[in-house]
Each structure stands twice: as structure tokens, then as C-alpha cells.
Amino acid sequence: MQILRTVEELRAWSRARRCDGGQGIALVPTMGALHEGHASLIRAAVEARPGRVAVSIFVNPTQFGPNEDFAKYPRTFKADCELAEREGATVIFAPSVEEMYPAGAATFIEVEGLSDRLDGKSRPGHFRGVATVVAKLLNAAEADLAFFGQKDAAQVAVLRRMVADLRLGTKTVVCPIVREVDGLALSSRNVYLSAEERKQALALSRAIRRVESLVAGGERLSIRLMEAARDVLAEEPALRMDYIELVDWETLWPVLIAAPGSLFAVAAWVGNTRLIDNTILQ
Numbered sequence: 001m002q003i004l005r006t007v008e009e010l011r012a013w014s015r016a017r018r019c020d021g022g023q024g025i026a027l028v029p030t031m032g033a034l035h036e037g038h039a040s041l042i043r044a045a046v047e048a049r050p051g052r053v054a055v056s057i058f059v060n061p062t063q064f065g066p067n068e069d070f071a072k073y074p075r076t077f078k079a080d081c082e083l084a085e086r087e088g089a090t091v092i093f094a095p096s097v098e099e100m101y102p103a104g105a106a107t108f109i110e111v112e113g114l115s116d117r118l119d120g121k122s123r124p125g126h127f128r129g130v131a132t133v134v135a136k137l138l139n140a141a142e143a144d145l146a147f148f149g150q151k152d153a154a155q156v157a158v159l160r161r162m163v164a165d166l167r168l169g170t171k172t173v174v175c176p177i178v179r180e181v182d183g184l185a186l187s188s189r190n191v192y193l194s195a196e197e198r199k200q201a202l203a204l205s206r207a208i209r210r211v212e213s214l215v216a217g218g219e220r221l222s223i224r225l226m227e228a229a230r231d232v233l234a235e236e237p238a239l240r241m242d243y244i245e246l247v248d249w250e251t252l253w254p255v256l257i258a259a260p261g262s263l264f265a266v267a268a269w270v271g272n273t274r275l276i277d278n279t280i281l282q
């Protein structure tokens with residue numbers, strides 16, 4: 001499979017595809033360490049744009065805080081290329097840091113009102129980095145479809161707002177969370193978990209399931225749903241809660257009463273690993 005390293009190469013590839021059949025390309029932005037969740041995004045992209053799918057693999061330094069895991073973030077480039085190829089991706093875009101942030105780069109994107117909510121609150125500057133790199137990727141790829149996972153639901157809200165505000169013309173497609181059989185949401189960071197921590201981590205998906213069943217039973221009050229999730233997380237005393245929130249998925253602002261489409265999200269530290277999970281309520 002072709003590996004493109006520069007913005008110029010990616011743009012040329014995308015324009016050539018557009019010329020040969022009129023359809024635009026699909027982009028699956030990733031930081032590598034690909035797992036079944038990413039595979040599901042690639043499969044959805046291939047179904048929408050067969051023969052026109054670029055998977056970007058770039059561990060973006062600007063979305064990591066000074067005390068976060070940028071240096072130790074798993075880098076599995078060869079296996080990532082194999083997975084992407086197996087799932088039918090057409091090209092990999094794997095730029096260097098200098099290619100994405102040329103010397104003197106001074107332009108960043110701030111999605112006001114959303115960037116400091118949920119994960120953005122606990123990880124100041126994180127969504128500024130995400131929005132900036134995704135804008136660069138969409139612009140380089142001239143993608144008309146971009147695929148993201150619902151697991152990063154706050155990221156989805158930030159990026160949808162950015163795409164709309166900047167009139168980027170890319171349609172964002174959101175694919176469902178992929179889980180292990182025991183419920184743990186797939187994440188590249190799961191590899192950090194010890195066997196004991198992995199067991200503790202299951203409290204997140206249990207909390208989500210508990211909330212879903214309460215909502216199915218008619219409960220709508222935010223305070224009750226949050227309390228129920230807090231009780232489930234408390235079953236694992238070693239786990240440190242970061243947030244439990246019921247919000248409007250578009251604005252990320254809290255809602256008092258759950259409505260269809262509301263986002264219920266949790267984040268917690270398991271050892272040194274911060275994990276997230278969520279559900280979009282019916």
C-alpha cells in the first residue's frame with residue numbers, strides 16, 4: 001500500500017481521485033496503534049468511498065499536555081499499515097511533525113465554548129490541538145467524508161462545530177463504539193492497563209449500561225442518572241473519577257433532563273491511564 005509523507009503528495013492523490021471518477025475521498029484520521037475500533041471506521045469509509053480511502057497516522061504533539069503520554073503513546077506503524085490494508089484502505093498518510101507544523105507555525109484553532117468542556121476541562125489545550133491538526137488533515141486531503149468514533153464523543157462535538165464554522169465542506173461520519181466482549185470500550189490506551197486495572201476499568205462500561213437501563217425504564221433526571229453512574233464507579237475504589245456528565249451533544253452543555261440524543265459521558269483514571277466511555281441516549 002502506498003505511504004504518503006507530505007501534504008503535497010496527499011493533495012495530489014486526492015485530486016487525482018476526484019478527476020478519475022468525480023467522487024471525493026474519505027479520510028480516517030488516527031494516531032495509529034490501530035485496533036478493531038479503527039478497523040470499523042476504515043470499513044465504513046471503504047464502503048462509502050471504495051478505492052478512495054486515506055488513513056492518516058500521526059501522533060499529534062499539540063493535543064498532549066506537558067505531563068501526558070506523548071512520548072510513550074504506542075507506536076505500531078508496521079502493524080497499523082497491515083491492518084489498514086487488510087480493511088481496504090487505499091493509502092496511508094504518515095507525515096512528520098515538521099510536515100504538519102512547519103517551523104514558525106503560529107496558527108491554532110480554538111472552538112470556543114466547547115474546547116474547555118468534558119475532556120477539554122481536564123486536559124487544557126487538548127481540543128485546540130485536535131481541532132488544529134484535524135483542520136490541517138481535512139484541508140490537505142480535501143476530503144469530502146471524514147470518519148470518527150463515537151467513543152471520543154466530545155471530540156466529535158468540537159470537530160463538527162469546527163467543520164461547520166470554517167465551512168470546510170467535509171461531512172463527518174460518526175461510527176458506534178466498539179467494545180470487548182466484557183464491555184470495555186476499545187482504546188489504544190488499554191494496552192497500558194495491568195490485569196487488575198483492566199478489571200477495574202470495566203466499571204466505566206458498567207456505569208454506562210446502568211444509565212442506559214435506567215433511561216430505558218423511564219428515568220430522565222440528570223441528577224439520578226449521574227448518581228447511579230457514580231455508585232457503579234464507586235464499586236472500584238482504586239478508580240479515580242474525572243467526570244460524569246449528561247450534556248447536549250451539540251453544545252456539550254449540561255442538561256437537567258435527558259432527551260433523545262443527549263450524551264451521557266464518563267471519564268476516570270485507572271492507575272495512570274485515563275479512560276472514557278459514553279452513550280447517546282434514546
Ligand code: PAF
Nearest residue numbers: 029030031060130133152
Ligand atoms: O481521535 C484521535 O485519534 C485523534 O484525536 C485525531 C482525531 C486523530 C487527531 O489527532
